Amino acid sequence: MSTFVVIHAFGSGPRAWQPQIDALGAEHRIVAPELPGHGDTPGPLTLDRATAAIGEVIAAEPEPVHLVGISGGGTVALLTALAVQERLAGLVVSGASARPGGTDAVQRAVMGLLPAGVLVGMFKGMYSGGRPEYLVTAVEDLRRAGRQTLLAGLRELGGVDLLPRLGEIGVPTLVLSGEKDKPNIAHARQIAAAVPGAELRLVPDVGHLWNLEQPELFSRTLTDFAAKTRR
Known part of the structure; x- marks a missing residue:
């Protein structure tokens, strides 16, 4: 049995991992913590607070874990790996960034002008993986996180540059991006x-939060990786 600690996207929540919990929970331990500023977890959201929170979760596990992060949660996973990699069996990040892109500042400025309802409308399709059965949960989680947390997450990602430190990561690492997630392929x-030694895999026919878009494929990707890196 492997233990997966899975980190949700900024503006999302642990429920976004339900397909993986359902698919893998009978044979593996799935731990899905809630990041600061989301749901019932007090804010504010900062990368330092998020990394500390995930580090505490990992420290409580008796065996090394496979750490999985998607979107902003992937950046948190990279930071956490730098802090507690001796507690990791493997690292998987998807749709993550380690350095701001050229258009990120413009995106943050535009989004900062939009009301909460408009932001929810913009993100709900992506945060449900484009699948109607996940839409209600996506909207609820976006509203619970709120505009302040979404914008805080974007500001945090815009102010971090991890690339000079990533050479310190010494655990087996799988880096994923959906081929439809064009802005994040370069990241x-x-x-x-x-x-x-990281493996890069561009996944055909999926976008940003593809653990919801193609949950069976995402779950199989995790278990295949864990089988190769189990220690």
Whole structure:
């Protein structure tokens, strides 16, 4: 049995991992913590607070874990790996960034002008993986996180540059990006090039939060990786 600690996207929540919990929970331990500023967990959301919270979760596990992060949760996973990699059996990040992209500042500025309802409308399709059965949960989680947390997450990602430190990661690492997630493919290539021995995999026909879009494929990707890296 492997233990997976899975980190949700900023503006999402632990329920976004329900397909993986359902698929893998009978044979593996799935721990899905809630990041600061989301749901019932007090804010504010900062990368330092998020990393500390995930580090505490990992420290409570009796065996090394496979750490999985998606979107902003992937950046938290990279930071956590740098802090507690001796407690990791493997690292999987998807749709993550380690350094701001050229258009990120413009995106933050535009989103900062939009009311909460408009932001929810913009993100609900992506945060449900484009699947109607996950839409209600996505909207609820976005509203519970709120505009302040969404914008805080974007500000945090815009102010971090992890690339010079990623060479310190010494655990087996899988870097993923959906081929439809065009803005994040360059980020994935950067991360994979910077982490020693990392595997880069561009996944056909999926977008950003593809653990919901193609849950069976995502779950199988995790278990295959864990089987190769179990220690």
